[in-house]
Amino acid sequence: MTIAIALSPLLVVGFGALLLMMTEAFSRRQSGLALGAAAVLFTGAAFAAATWMYGVDRLSDAGSLAPWLIVDRFSLFFDVLLCLGGGLSALLAGGYLSEHRIERGEFYALLLFATLGAMILAEAGDALTLFLGLETMSIGAYSLTAFRRASPRSAEGALKYFLLGSFAAAILIYGFALIYGASGHTDLAGIGAAAQNAGPRSALLIVGAVLVLAGMVFKVSAVPFHAWTPDAYEGAPTPATTFMAVAVKAAAFAMLLRVLVTCFGDPSWTSWASGWPPVVATLSVLTMTVANLIAGRQESVKRMLAYSSIAHAGYALLGVTAILRDPNEATSSVLFYLLAYTVSTAGAFGALILCGSHGREAVSYDDLSGLGKRHPAAALAFSLFLVSLAGIPPTAGFFGKWFVFKATIDAGLYWVAVIAFINSVIGAYYYLRVLVYMYMREPAAGAPVAVPMRSGYVNAALLVSAVLVLVLGLMPTRYLDVAIAAARLGSGG
Numbered sequence: 001m002t003i004a005i006a007l008s009p010l011l012v013v014g015f016g017a018l019l020l021m022m023t024e025a026f027s028r029r030q031s032g033l034a035l036g037a038a039a040v041l042f043t044g045a046a047f048a049a050a051t052w053m054y055g056v057d058r059l060s061d062a063g064s065l066a067p068w069l070i071v072d073r074f075s076l077f078f079d080v081l082l083c084l085g086g087g088l089s090a091l092l093a094g095g096y097l098s099e100h101r102i103e104r105g106e107f108y109a110l111l112l113f114a115t116l117g118a119m120i121l122a123e124a125g126d127a128l129t130l131f132l133g134l135e136t137m138s139i140g141a142y143s144l145t146a147f148r149r150a151s152p153r154s155a156e157g158a159l160k161y162f163l164l165g166s167f168a169a170a171i172l173i174y175g176f177a178l179i180y181g182a183s184g185h186t187d188l189a190g191i192g193a194a195a196q197n198a199g200p201r202s203a204l205l206i207v208g209a210v211l212v213l214a215g216m217v218f219k220v221s222a223v224p225f226h227a228w229t230p231d232a233y234e235g236a237p238t239p240a241t242t243f244m245a246v247a248v249k250a251a252a253f254a255m256l257l258r259v260l261v262t263c264f265g266d267p268s269w270t271s272w273a274s275g276w277p278p279v280v281a282t283l284s285v286l287t288m289t290v291a292n293l294i295a296g297r298q299e300s301v302k303r304m305l306a307y308s309s310i311a312h313a314g315y316a317l318l319g320v321t322a323i324l325r326d327p328n329e330a331t332s333s334v335l336f337y338l339l340a341y342t343v344s345t346a347g348a349f350g351a352l353i354l355c356g357s358h359g360r361e362a363v364s365y366d367d368l369s370g371l372g373k374r375h376p377a378a379a380l381a382f383s384l385f386l387v388s389l390a391g392i393p394p395t396a397g398f399f400g401k402w403f404v405f406k407a408t409i410d411a412g413l414y415w416v417a418v419i420a421f422i423n424s425v426i427g428a429y430y431y432l433r434v435l436v437y438m439y440m441r442e443p444a445a446g447a448p449v450a451v452p453m454r455s456g457y458v459n460a461a462l463l464v465s466a467v468l469v470l471v472l473g474l475m476p477t478r479y480l481d482v483a484i485a486a487a488r489l490g491s492g493g
Contacts (some may be wrong), residue, residue, distance in 0.1 A: 006062035009048040009079040010119055017112035024105030032325050034094025034457055037108035041087035041115060045459050046385055048079035067187035070125035070258075077335060077486035078122035078254045081342055085246035086115035088346040088461045095455025096353050107147060111243060114140025118251035122258075126387070127176040127186040130255060134172070138165050141248055144240035145232050157228075162229045163479065164218070172215025175365025178208030179263075188262040196266040209264060213276065216259065219252035222314045223287040231305035241302070242349040244341045245309045253316060253338055257331055261323065270324045277324040281416050288314030288423040296430045304430055305348060308389060311427055318413075318420055319404045322484040325411035331487035333407040336480050340388070340400030340472055347385035347465030354378050354458050362450035363465050365437045369449065372439035378452045379438045381462050388469050390431040391424055397474035403480065406493035444452030 004011070020036055024131035052073060062071045069075075090111055098104040117136025142165065146158030180186055183194030198205055210285070218225040233411040260276065269275045288311045295307035319334035355371060355378050356362035372379040388397035401424060408417045443449045463464045472479055 002059040002061040003064065003333070005051055005054060006059045006065065007069075008051060009044045009076070009251075010116065010123075012047050012084065013040060013064050013112060013116045013119060013434065013452040014045070015208040016064075017109055017116060019067045020105075020112060021109040022110060022445070025447050034090055034097075037090040037112055038087045038094070038250055040112060041083045041090060044115075044119075045080045045083035045087065048076045048083065052076045052080075067125040067189060069120070069123045073486040074254075074258070075123040075481070077445045078250065079119050081339060082115055082118045082122065082247050083251050085250060085342050085346060086111060086118075086243060088343075088350070088465060089239050089243040089247070091348050091461035092242055092346075092353055093161060093237070093490065094457030095453065096237060096239050096458070097220065099239075099455065100358050101255025102148060104376045107144065107237075107240075110140045110143050114243070115247060118247050122253045122254035123231070124255070124258070125188050125262075127173075127188070127191075128181070129284045130259075131169070131173055131176075131387050133251075134169065134255070135307040137248060137251060137322050138219075141244055144243065144411075145236040145239050147240060148235070151235065153231075154235040154237075155231040160228045161232040168215045168218035168225070171211050171218075175208045175213075175215060178204055178211065182292065188259060191263045192265065192268065195264055195269060208416060209276070211271075212259065213279070216252065216256045217283060220249065220317070221252075221257060221310050222283045222313050222317060223290045223310065226287070226291070226310050228304045230303055233309070234303050235299065238302065238349055238353050240305070242346055245305075245345050245349065248315065249309065249340060253334060254318075256320065257334065260320065261327055261331065266329060272324060275324065277321050281413065284314045284317035285322055285416060285419050286314075288309065288420060288425075290397075292423050292426045292430075296426065298430070301352060301362060301365060301372065302370065305345075305352070307431070308427065308443060309345065311423065314340070314423070315401060315404055315420060316460075318408045318416060321413060321416065322404075322407040322411040325416045326407070328484065328487045330407045332480065332483040335483040335486055336476075337400040337404050339483070340396035340469075343465045343468040343472070344388040344395070344397050345468060346380070346384050347462060348389060350458055350465060351378065351382035351385055353453070354462065355382060357451045357453040360449070360451040366443070367450040368434065369441040369443040369453075370438070371450065377451045381466065382438065384466055384469060386431040386434055388473070390428040390463070392428070394470075394473040396469045396476075399473060399476040399480075403476075405436065408463055 011026050056072055120133030124133050126212040129206045140160045145161050146154055148154035176362045179191055182202050183191050221229040243367055290324035291310035292305045295304050298304040316334050316337050319330050322330035362368055391397045404419055
């Protein structure tokens, strides 16, 4: 019985995906699939939250799932987060696909199966399960990127994503193969025990750890493994871009945190002198700096948001670096940041969808000129989410950055925190630039302007995102406590 409770989020999403796929195959009506997909994913989030409240310590039989699947507060937190991001993406797709004449039911089945893979990835306690979840999620993401069959840009982005993603997956599995050769284990806990005994003295273990880290940061889209991101995000339908920016990235961070803390969380591996934190700190600085500098030069708003997504991966990596001092504080700061980032980014892409209709889409900054006067509601929604991404109070994004910066400073990484703060100021420039165009610019005579679409699905997604952005910004400590509880990996308390 308790095994069924522990697996309930996975079972809801898995069976829901199968049911939706059968419905799409045997029904001529496609109009309700978006609502069905969103309902399945939000139900999965509700089951994960209910399992959390039931108490992980009461799931006496859930231990039999280990090491393949680890059901703890960490994995349940990500189940809620992933289902939330997937559900918002499904709602956005319900309005976007029909508006742009590309409504096909397989989009929602792919979305659900990719979310299922992401949930498996977040719960994986063994390298084999981890790879299974990673590939299930990735294949769905590749397919969603190429969903615009007639678009060369979509095909190009999907091809780059597929080739580079396959290469990164091969590096990851080869790294785990080397680690297996050095430790004799594929389960993460066993690898951690072997790594603790050997310390950073085993050459085979070090090479394997480097390859695994490289494979994981590719999925996070950190510099210099980010080349696929702008093209894939720009070429994909915007709801698919939303899913990749929130759910795929969150699952990648779940994998990164669990592997680093469980396998290489021993002080000998987390020291600044001989461990991985300086490598992650360097990746963090490069990621946020390069992405922010390039984002400020973009003329496409969607491409700007793609580089913005890369920059936010750099901020989240700050919290990962801070594990060297206090793993619980560092991990909880990353979890809260991902929660704030998910609702803010889903809202930003949703607002971009709302701002343009078929044939009159919002692509460039100029397309948004004067939107604040012509369509104040759409402009206000976009403004709220951009302000949150910029880290301006009292929004979720402000406290997300606050907690990550605090963990970095508490770890003694003052120089990294200073660079991150400077980058945050640079990032505010290109977010506020959108507001300038919407409220302080008028379109040039004869220039095309974006015309907002009408969709109850998109409005619902924006409403949910806006409420969460404000609630997380006004009552951050309540949700930080949840993140702190989830940060104790493997703990049922």
